[in-house]
Structure formats: C-alpha cells, structure tokens
Amino acid sequence: MREKKFSVIGKPLRKVDALAKSTGDTRYADDLELSRMLYGKLLRSPLPHARIRGIKTDRAAKLKGVYAVITGADLPERFGIMPSTQDEEALAGEKVRHVGDPVAAVAASSEAVAEESLKLIEVDYEPLKPILSIEEALACTEESERIHAWNRRANIQKAVSFEFGDVVQGFAQADQIFEDTFFFQGNAHLPMEQHCALAQYGPEDKLTIWSSTQTPHYLHRALSKVLKLPMSRIRVIAAPVGGGFGGKSDPFSHEMCASKLAMITGRPVKFTLTREETFYVHRGRHPVKMWIRTGVKNDGTLQAMHFRSFLDGGGYSSYGLATVYYTGALQTVSYKLPVYKFEGVRVFTNKPPCGPKRGHGTPQPRFALEVHLDKIADKLGIDPVELRLKQLVEPDSITVNGLRVSTTGLRECIEKAAARAEWKKKFHQLPYGRGIGFAASAYISGAGLPIYWNGMPHSGVQIRLDRGGGITVFCGSTDIGQGSDSILAYVVAEEFGVDPADIRVVTADTDLTPVDLGSYSSRVTVMTGNAAIQACRKLKEMLFQVAGEALEVPVDDLEMAEGKVRSQSYPKRAISFAECVEKAETKFGTLGATGSYSPPKYPANYKGSGVGLTPAYSYSASIVELSCDPETAEIKVEKVWIAHDCGRAFNPLLVEGQSEGSVYMALGEALMEEQVFRKNGLHKFPSILDYKSPTTLETPEIETILIETNDPEGPYGAKEAGQGFLLPVIPAVANALFDAIGVRIDELPITPDKVLRALEGRLKPVSVPSFDFPPPIKWRPGEGVEVPQKS
Amino acid sequence: MMRKSRKESTAKLNQNGLTKRLLRLRVNGEVKEVATETNKTLLEVLREDLGLTGTKHGCELGECGTCTVLIDDEPVLSCLVLGVESEDADIVTVEGLMRDGRPHPLQRAFADLGATQCGYCIPGILLTSRALLDKNPHPTREQIREALAGNLCRCTGYTKILDAVELVVKGEVA
Known part of the structure; x- marks a missing residue:
C-alpha cells in the first residue's frame, strides 16, 4: 500500500467541518438549549x-x-x-x-x-496560611502546614530521581562543565x-x-x-x-x-x-524552575547531563504526576547523550492547579536545554547549529533512558530551516538591535501508555457501509479544531477510493462510538489513523472478494479509486463502490467492521519509564529573527522559520495550521503571557484584556517547512503534528535576543523590564531551591531491552 | 473575589421592577420582534431570544472580539451594546453572510484555506473582514492585520486567516 500514489492523503482539502464552522452552524456546548x-x-x-x-x-x-x-x-x-x-x-x-x-x-x-x-x-x-511559591512549599514541611493530607511528604506531590549511566564518570570525561538555571513562568490556555x-x-x-x-x-x-x-x-x-490546548x-x-x-x-x-x-x-502551563549541568568535550560533544526541575503544581494533582516525569524525559531524544541524571519535584501551592498545555511538561526543559546549549556553543566558539548537527540521535536507536527512536528528520529540519533563514549569512552578522536565534526539539506522537492501566486498545474505530454506498465512521476521538474528524474521513476515503466529502463521521459520543482515549499528547492521527486503516482493510477484503467474482479479476489485481472498485491492469473493468457494497451485503449480510490500535511494546522496564514513550517522535527546528530597541527594550519578532518532521502530512493545510498556531502560542509564552498571583492568592490578570496575548499585530510571518520521514509505526507514515512545533520557538526567541543585544534572559516571559534590567546588569540569575531528592532509580540501556518490530 | 458580571446587574434591575419591552430588530434583512429585558446586551438578545447562536461570547467585557456583529456595516462588539440601542439599525450576524443559500466568498475562503480550526472566533473575524472589504475592497496584508487586531484567535496564529482574506481580495475564491 505504501508505494501507492495517494488520492486523498497529502492533498490540501477542506476540513469536513470547515463550512459549518464558517457559517455559524456548528453548535458548541453553550449553543445547546x-x-x-x-x-x-x-x-x-x-x-x-x-x-x-x-x-x-x-x-x-x-x-x-x-x-x-x-x-x-x-x-x-x-x-x-x-x-x-x-x-x-x-x-x-x-x-x-x-x-x-x-x-x-x-x-x-x-x-x-x-x-x-x-x-x-x-x-x-x-x-x-497560604503557600504561594515553590520555595514556600518546600519549606513548609510541618504536618500543620499541609495543603493535602494524602501525600507522604508535606506539600510534595511527587519527587522522582533517575540515573542513566555512570554520572560521576561521565562528568569526569568532560573537558568543560557548564551550569545554568532557568525559570519558565506559568501561563494559561485561553481558549x-x-x-x-x-x-x-x-x-x-x-x-x-x-x-x-x-x-x-x-x-x-x-x-x-x-x-x-x-x-x-x-x-x-x-x-x-x-x-482546548490541553485545558x-x-x-x-x-x-x-x-x-x-x-x-x-x-x-x-x-x-x-x-x-x-x-x-x-486553569490546568495551564506549570511554572518550573530548572537547573542544568552539562559536561562537554572541547569540540562540543555532550558527555553527561544532570537536570533538575521544580514544578509549581497549584492546589491539586491534575496531570502533575505525568508532568513531573515529562520535564525530564525528552531531553535525550534529540542529541546523543551517553549519561543522564534527572531529578524532579512537583509541589502543591495554594493556586489554581496546573496541568497539561500544548507540549505538556516539555516546553520548560526544552527552553532550558536549548538556551543552555546556545550558551555552551557561544563559550566554545562553535556555531550553535553545528553544535547540534554533530551529535544528532540516530534513527532506529534507543536513548540512554530507554526511549525508542524510529525515524528522525531532525538533520533535514535543521539544515532546511538554516538554509531558508540564511542562518550562516545572518548569525552574528546583523546590526546591533537585530538578531537571529536557533533551537531544535522533539515530541511524542501520542503517549505510549494510557492514563489508567489497562490492556485495551488506545483507539477504536467502527465503520458501517450502507446499501447506497454510504460510509459512516464512528470513533471516540474528539475534534478540538485540530481536524481529527477530517483525519478519519481522509483515511477512510483513501482506503475506499472515494471523496472524503461523501463520508459521514460520528465522533466523541460514548453511546455511539468506540473508545478513543481523547485529544491529548498528539496521539490522535497516529492512533485513530491506524485503527481506521485496520477497519477499512477488513471491509476491503469482503468488497474485493465480491468485486473479483463480479469482474472476473484476481483479488490482488483490484484497487479502489475514483469511487470504483477496478482492475489495476485493466481499469475499465470496474464496478462502482456502491454496487460493490450491494453485492457484498448480499453475500455477507450487514456490513460493518472495527479496527483498533495499541502502541508497540517498549524497551525500558524501570519504574517511571512509561512517560516519554511513544510510537514515534516528531522533530522540529526553528529560527527566529527579531529586533530589540535597546532604549525601550521592545521586542519585535520579524519572522519565524519552523521545520517539522511530521512523518507524513495528511493534509498540508492542517499541518501548517497547527504549525502557525503553535508558533503563535510559543511567542505569547516567550514574550507576553503569564499566569501570576497576588499575595492573597488572587490572579493578577484574570481577563483577556489584562492577560496579554498576541494579536495579529504581534504575530509575525511564519514559514513552515514540512519534512516527511514516513515512519513505519504511523498511518501512511504520519507522526505528530500538533504540539512539537511550539517547543523550539521559545528558546530560539531567547537565543535571538542574545544575538541582537548581547544579554541573556533566562526567565520567561522575556518582558521589556527584564531586558532593561539585564542591559543595566541588574537582572539576577534565577535562584533554584535546594531539595533532598530521593535516591535515584538506576537503569542502563541493554537491561531487559526488547524492541518489538512492527509486523 | 469574583468580578461582578453583567448578570448580577440584570438581577438587581429585575428586582427593581424593570420589565420587558418589545424590541423591533432588523437582523440579517429580516424584521424580528422580541419581548425581552431592556438591559440585555445585543449578544444576549441574538443568542437567547432570537436563537442566532452563530454569534459567540468570549469574555462579555469587550476584550476579545469574538461577539462581533455588523451594525450599519460597522463591526461592533455585541456584548457592549444593548438590544434596545440596536433598534432601527441594520444588524448582520454570521448567519446573514450567506447569500441565496450560498456561503459568502469569505466563508468559502476560510473553509478552503484551513482558516477555521476550532472555529469559535471565526464568526466575529468574518464580519470584521467583511466590514473591511466593504470599505476597502483591496486592502494590503498590513491593513487586514490592522483591521483584525481586535479579534483574538488562539488556534491559527492568524496566518491562514490573513491568507483567506487576501484570497478574497484577489478574487480567487473557488
């Protein structure tokens, strides 16, 4: 099938609900009465x-x-x-x-x-007594100061510690060791x-x-x-x-x-x-303080890394258990890292609970990591793009923390973004006040494990064919604007060789649709896509059997295209799809089939290894060009280039749309948006006017470059295309600012007051609390590793 | 702690004996008569009394642009206007953009170019765009940006929205 030329996949089609949404016909929850x-x-x-x-x-x-x-x-x-x-x-x-x-x-x-x-x-x-900061939460260890009674240590929701490889030896082999601290302020989804x-x-x-x-x-x-x-x-x-964006x-x-x-x-x-x-x-982005220590060779090769994260969770757990792991999991999947230690802690505070927002727990460490690498490159006198390119994770490899990388297009992402942005011509060459910055990243295409432990599929699809040739697809997936309903229509149309507009999609109704776990972790295209293909192929078997008999053509010569079932060798020997369905119903009875998808088994077996696993990683590279007025510290982002390995673009319009929305959201987080509180626990800006987010005027031109790596685990090779784009943009902004005016802002959002303080030498480095982390779980690749092959 | 909302003032006024009034509104070319409280915003009258739920609310404080409708061809935030103020005016909502049962070129362009993601802000953006094009059929991209600066969208990064309006400007809608 994969060699086949696609008729639907890859085409810039309308979403199935696009007209309803632009005519006001779509009924959202509050429109119901x-x-x-x-x-x-x-x-x-x-x-x-x-x-x-x-x-x-x-x-x-x-x-x-x-x-x-x-x-x-x-x-x-x-x-x-x-x-x-x-x-x-x-x-x-x-x-x-x-x-x-x-x-x-x-x-x-x-x-x-x-x-x-x-x-x-x-x-x-x-x-x-209210507890309103990470430091206060860590200091309030008395039983009387507890926010919750259930957790073991007062006000610590979860503390984790891992050591992958010999950290002491890893740092001993380094020529130089670099250390930095960062703070990523919390922010809101604001749907x-x-x-x-x-x-x-x-x-x-x-x-x-x-x-x-x-x-x-x-x-x-x-x-x-x-x-x-x-x-x-x-x-x-x-x-x-x-x-939604996770909210x-x-x-x-x-x-x-x-x-x-x-x-x-x-x-x-x-x-x-x-x-x-x-x-x-709320349930928005966690405020996270981070400390990172990296040992490198003089040529920039990474030898060992130690990363600590401190998450301000707010009043309840929400997804926080997963978030704390996510702040440590994906540092390893973009660059080769032989030794890695991670310690993370999520505390309770008396603020609205934090949860998952686009990138869930990974934009914060990615900001820290990519700015840290930019600083290392600068100190070693190496081009930051070259520093990354020399040590990219290889395809078909297993990372030091046991994550399986199947395909990676990161090299192509970096090279194409750098070429389009004319990186070599601009880096260090733009006049004072203008700068260009680079960063790269990786993200999951769906969480490898469900939220609650079970052995059932992550996604189910049911397809019903009716006598008029009508096709109805049922799936529990939830369209939050990303186009998941359209993805189902595209897959089924591709498989049956019909127009996606002729397919009815019924989704997100627990009475009617098989379970899909939901629209989170960028899981929907990969998981529902695979489930839909499986359901289609069960039906195609029946349809081909009756078409073969009717046309007197061997089944392996049949194809479905242009609304027909036909011979590939003699395309004129064909019957319409509707006629074929009628014959199949006559022979087999009422026609329907189900398909389901569960992610593959994974190599790592240590406790906590469940977070970060995925069928496939997407990769992104971004270059940001900006100007900063040294008098007012006003920052204007001029242009953003973003290259993304999405495996296969089902619909380039939708993938670009996800890219542009992610870049926009990243710029808001990098420069404007913050969810912050007064001493009495009140939100400082609980309104759209005061909570500053980018308008058309602050959003620059965005150039998206799509890289297709055709991942074996993805439907038609597709990987994630919803969240990963956001990750590299934020550190690229910070790195571009350094190129423009020579100051580092390690604390988000990068607001003019911080830039002015930095220009005047008054911006203090981010302080990181001390905390007694639990002894690490130690794991080394090769222990109990089992890498399943996709059949 | 919570800021007083419009509903609180509504309740007070009702307790003070404020009664309903018959409003005569010209919406999407049709005259509609509706008996409703005089302190209701046009947004509420449209959604709750006339069932025109295509007009959305994002803040009800005039901050997000989501509830934009056209009043005498001008984009207006329907959450900041009372129903009673809107009598004798021509009101156009997203439902009124269709012509002879066919979507307006802007609506088709938004659908064709993927300018609608969640779609919630789109009615307001379509109406602001139409007001712009009615006045200036050939705006530059910068002028489109300026015109839409009061309409927030959290999904699209605005890019495909600007592309879609430009497509209509160029007359290239299929």
Whole structure:
C-alpha cells in the first residue's frame, strides 16, 4: 500500500467541518438549549487556603427561581485524571486550596437568579496560611502546614530521581562543565470558548452530558465514580470544542455539578463558566524552575547531563504526576547523550492547579536545554547549529533512558530551516538591535501508555457501509479544531477510493462510538489513523472478494479509486463502490467492521519509564529573527522559520495550521503571557484584556517547512503534528535576543523590564531551591531491552 | 473575589421592577420582534431570544472580539451594546453572510484555506473582514492585520486567516 500514489492523503482539502464552522452552524456546548433547562453557577472560594467550618445554604435555596443547592457533602467522592492522585472534589468538603476552588453549586431558572442566590450562601472559613511559591512549599514541611493530607511528604506531590549511566564518570570525561538555571513562568490556555457543560437526567435513570471536553472517555469514568452511576447509565458527548490546548482534558467540577443537579431536579442543567472563572479553573502551563549541568568535550560533544526541575503544581494533582516525569524525559531524544541524571519535584501551592498545555511538561526543559546549549556553543566558539548537527540521535536507536527512536528528520529540519533563514549569512552578522536565534526539539506522537492501566486498545474505530454506498465512521476521538474528524474521513476515503466529502463521521459520543482515549499528547492521527486503516482493510477484503467474482479479476489485481472498485491492469473493468457494497451485503449480510490500535511494546522496564514513550517522535527546528530597541527594550519578532518532521502530512493545510498556531502560542509564552498571583492568592490578570496575548499585530510571518520521514509505526507514515512545533520557538526567541543585544534572559516571559534590567546588569540569575531528592532509580540501556518490530 | 458580571446587574434591575419591552430588530434583512429585558446586551438578545447562536461570547467585557456583529456595516462588539440601542439599525450576524443559500466568498475562503480550526472566533473575524472589504475592497496584508487586531484567535496564529482574506481580495475564491 505504501508505494501507492495517494488520492486523498497529502492533498490540501477542506476540513469536513470547515463550512459549518464558517457559517455559524456548528453548535458548541453553550449553543445547546433544552426545554425546562436550568442554569448552574458555582460559588468559589475567595481565600487561597482555608478550612470550611460550615456552609449555610437555606437562604439561597429559598430564593424564588432556585431549584437546588448542593455542597461538598452531596458529592463526597474524590476524583482526578490520574488514578493514583485522586485528590479533587466537585465541591470542597473540609478545605479550599486556592482562590476559585468551588464550594457550592446552584441550579436556578436563570443565570441572574443563580448568581443572586450565590450571595445568600454563607461559608464560615477558618483562614490558613497560604503557600504561594515553590520555595514556600518546600519549606513548609510541618504536618500543620499541609495543603493535602494524602501525600507522604508535606506539600510534595511527587519527587522522582533517575540515573542513566555512570554520572560521576561521565562528568569526569568532560573537558568543560557548564551550569545554568532557568525559570519558565506559568501561563494559561485561553481558549476563546469558556468551558461549558449541559447535563440531562431522564426518568429512565440515564444521564446525558454535553461538554466542551477533550477527553470524553476519561470524563465518562470520572462521572461514574463521583455520581455512583454505572458507566452504562452515562452518555458523554463532547460538543465541538472551541479551543482546548490541553485545558479541557481534566474532569471538572462544573461537569459533576451539572450532572448531580440534573439528577436532583429532574431538569437539564447548564453551566457556562465566565472568562474570569477559566483563569481559576486553569490546568495551564506549570511554572518550573530548572537547573542544568552539562559536561562537554572541547569540540562540543555532550558527555553527561544532570537536570533538575521544580514544578509549581497549584492546589491539586491534575496531570502533575505525568508532568513531573515529562520535564525530564525528552531531553535525550534529540542529541546523543551517553549519561543522564534527572531529578524532579512537583509541589502543591495554594493556586489554581496546573496541568497539561500544548507540549505538556516539555516546553520548560526544552527552553532550558536549548538556551543552555546556545550558551555552551557561544563559550566554545562553535556555531550553535553545528553544535547540534554533530551529535544528532540516530534513527532506529534507543536513548540512554530507554526511549525508542524510529525515524528522525531532525538533520533535514535543521539544515532546511538554516538554509531558508540564511542562518550562516545572518548569525552574528546583523546590526546591533537585530538578531537571529536557533533551537531544535522533539515530541511524542501520542503517549505510549494510557492514563489508567489497562490492556485495551488506545483507539477504536467502527465503520458501517450502507446499501447506497454510504460510509459512516464512528470513533471516540474528539475534534478540538485540530481536524481529527477530517483525519478519519481522509483515511477512510483513501482506503475506499472515494471523496472524503461523501463520508459521514460520528465522533466523541460514548453511546455511539468506540473508545478513543481523547485529544491529548498528539496521539490522535497516529492512533485513530491506524485503527481506521485496520477497519477499512477488513471491509476491503469482503468488497474485493465480491468485486473479483463480479469482474472476473484476481483479488490482488483490484484497487479502489475514483469511487470504483477496478482492475489495476485493466481499469475499465470496474464496478462502482456502491454496487460493490450491494453485492457484498448480499453475500455477507450487514456490513460493518472495527479496527483498533495499541502502541508497540517498549524497551525500558524501570519504574517511571512509561512517560516519554511513544510510537514515534516528531522533530522540529526553528529560527527566529527579531529586533530589540535597546532604549525601550521592545521586542519585535520579524519572522519565524519552523521545520517539522511530521512523518507524513495528511493534509498540508492542517499541518501548517497547527504549525502557525503553535508558533503563535510559543511567542505569547516567550514574550507576553503569564499566569501570576497576588499575595492573597488572587490572579493578577484574570481577563483577556489584562492577560496579554498576541494579536495579529504581534504575530509575525511564519514559514513552515514540512519534512516527511514516513515512519513505519504511523498511518501512511504520519507522526505528530500538533504540539512539537511550539517547543523550539521559545528558546530560539531567547537565543535571538542574545544575538541582537548581547544579554541573556533566562526567565520567561522575556518582558521589556527584564531586558532593561539585564542591559543595566541588574537582572539576577534565577535562584533554584535546594531539595533532598530521593535516591535515584538506576537503569542502563541493554537491561531487559526488547524492541518489538512492527509486523 | 469574583468580578461582578453583567448578570448580577440584570438581577438587581429585575428586582427593581424593570420589565420587558418589545424590541423591533432588523437582523440579517429580516424584521424580528422580541419581548425581552431592556438591559440585555445585543449578544444576549441574538443568542437567547432570537436563537442566532452563530454569534459567540468570549469574555462579555469587550476584550476579545469574538461577539462581533455588523451594525450599519460597522463591526461592533455585541456584548457592549444593548438590544434596545440596536433598534432601527441594520444588524448582520454570521448567519446573514450567506447569500441565496450560498456561503459568502469569505466563508468559502476560510473553509478552503484551513482558516477555521476550532472555529469559535471565526464568526466575529468574518464580519470584521467583511466590514473591511466593504470599505476597502483591496486592502494590503498590513491593513487586514490592522483591521483584525481586535479579534483574538488562539488556534491559527492568524496566518491562514490573513491568507483567506487576501484570497478574497484577489478574487480567487473557488
């Protein structure tokens, strides 16, 4: 199949939902309305850390138009996205852990009445000392200062330590050792659509919820646990998501409360969060402090690296268990690293919980690593592009921490980006105030392991063929704008040789669609694509059999193209796809098939080796050209070049779109965006006006260069094309600034005040706390390694 | 801690005895009559009373551009205008961009070039773009940038949006 010329794959086609989205037809969660619908609102804590002595809701409950009021006592079951850290409550029971933590929920006849009733709820808080920084959390080790009771060490959610190879010997072999510290400030997803959930509970005791969620399957599980309803009684429908970027991947309080209130009142209940609430619900980028120490030969060859990360997790665990591992996992997959030590810790603080945002836990260490390498190159007098090119990870290799690299197009990415940007001509050659910077990166094409341990497929696809030749594809995958519905249509159209516009796609409905784990970790194209191909090929076997008989052509000479099943040797010997389906249904009965996908088995076997695994790594290289006014320190990004190894571009328009959106998002994180708090735990800028993000005026021209490496694990060779683009842009900005004005800003975002302080020699290096990390898990490649081959 | 929202003021006014009024609105070329509270924003009237949910809300504070509609050919943030202020004006929402059941060239260009990702900000961006092209059928890329500077999009990096508007300017929409 792979040698075949594609008819759909690789073409710049419309997305299947593109016209609906540009005509206003697409119905997002808040566009839905049901008869007798009530409106829900959450009462949120005004304090960052407090014990709840009591809650009085009777006045609120008596307000005309209020149908129900619930508190933590009504939903006591804890939940959380990771099975081992179930520390969230739909409504706080004993304690609130950040400003905005929900304590009560109401359902009322209108939003206005619901809001009015919240003012009548009296909460008696006993304020506790808030912990608002990583340093404070590490210092508050007394039992009385705990934010959570369940974790072993006070305020430490998770501490990890790994040693891959002999670190002492590795550093001893180095000619020079370099050390740096960095800080990546937290920031928000800021999707244009606020979270929304609408729940309905019928007299037949079944719950249906429409929600703006990226992970309907995980929400399904969490609802079942919290509501104590079997999953068979719950239907989760992910409405088209108006922007996710990772921020709608957790099960949320408003989803639990909408459901519970619908069960209590017997009426549909809708919660739509305000923009301000979205900043407190958060789950955005973790603030991370980092320390990196690297031993190199005088020619720049890496000998050993020791990396430490300190994550500010906020009030709950969310995805944090995975995040802390991610801050250490992928340093090894771009450049050869013979020895590596990683230590990471995630602490609880009294701020909104952090979670996964585009790149999940990897933009922070990538920023540190790539700026650190730029500094090393500068000190050694080596071109930073050359420094990388001389030590790229080889294809079909296993990294020092046991990650299997299949294909890598990083060399081509770097060379093409450098050529297009005229790197050699510009680096160190631009006038003062103008600069060019470079960085590279790698990312996963889907997490190798599911969130909860199980041996079932990560993605399932079901295809139904009807008598008119119609094709319907069913899959649990969730379109968050990235085009996952279109990917299914493209794959099935390619396999059946039909127009993608003729295919119906039904997705993200737990009653109708087989499980797909969700839109996170850039997993969807690889996993649903493979599952869809498998389902198609089962059906093709039947279709080819009847077509072969009808046309008197051997099955291995048949192909599907242009809406026909035909002989490859004599293309005029053909029947239409619809006719072929009719014959197949006559022979075999009703036509349908399923396909599924599970990632391959992986070489590493140490505890903690599950994070960073993936069917295939994408690679990216970016060059940023910018100007910086030395008087005002205003930075203007002039142009960004980004080269990305996506394995195979299913639709270059969509891949470029992901690239341009990632570059834009990276520039916001590099230069403007920050989620920061006052001493009383209040967000400093909980509005779109004050939380600065790039507009058309701050977003430069972006040139995307796509590299195709045809990965054996990917459908038609495809790898990730959703998040990896973001990673190299942020350090490339910092490196370009150094080229422009000769100062290093190791702390994001790079704002004019920091640049001015640096120009005046007043910017202090990032301080990193001391922490007693646990003894490392030691692992060396070759121990228990088993590399499966794709059959 | 939470900032007062528009809904709080609505509730107060209602308690003060503020009643509904019959509004006569000209939306997408059709006259619509609707009885609604006088303190409702045009955004709320469009979405809640007229069922025109193509107009989206992103902040309801006039900061994001998502709720943009055209009032007498000018792009206006419908969250900052009251329904009662909009009588006697020509209001165009994304639903009114279609002509004779066919998508407007801007709508087709946005679909063809992948300018819609999640699509949530797109209605507002389409209307701002149409207002620009009505006044200046041949804007430069910089002028398109300027015109769209008040409409935030978190998905696209704006590139394909600018490309799509340029495609219409060049008259190259299929």
